[in-house]
Amino acid sequence: GAGVSQSPSNKVTEKGKDVELRCDPISGHTALYWYRQSLGQGLEFLIYFQGNSAPDKSGLPSDRFSAERTGGSVSTLTIQRTQQEDSAVYLCASSLAPGQGNSPLHFGNGTRLTVT
């Protein structure tokens, strides 16, 4: 079946521009996560959506970062006025609702963002 789909796979943008990253989760997965992985680093939690509940935004590094999830499915991560330190791979993952058999996260292939 289809996995988590992220687009674009690569994005090069100029400093100061806004970017939008898209994530299409696995059908039926109510939980959706965004992470950031900088070169040679681990995964940094950004934001988490679960069903219709208010998202957990505690990992967003600044107010330039925002995310929404429309209709409980597709999610968009927006970075405004990009900075060079925003360069990283942005990973999206989805899962069944937590508590449903310790559902693991299924990851997309990520969007590699380069800010020049």
Added chain:
Amino acid sequence: AQSVTQLDSHVSVSEGTPVLLRCNYSSSYSPSLFWYVQHPNKGLQLLLKYTSAATLVKGINGFEAEFKKSETSFHLTKPSAHMSDAAEYFCVVRMDTGGFKTIFGAGTRLFVKA
């Protein structure tokens, strides 16, 4: 608050020797625990997960992990390393009650020498 600590940033073993990647966690609630592997320029793949049914969990590619509540550990092991095991390994903790934020450890890079 929950957290996860991978005790070694790098581990180097010879092919055919055992692998031990260490992970300690803290969680206010009963956690779910996972190990993921990331090969160079590849996506994240689930190795195994702790379901609370058994403390010794077997995963793919011959890996296994043992949940020890008294030590708050979930170390990953493999009896005999292969060259193809060279990758980055992440220990992951998720609370099953309250918030469901899933936290990744910093990762352990495994090197396998011929």
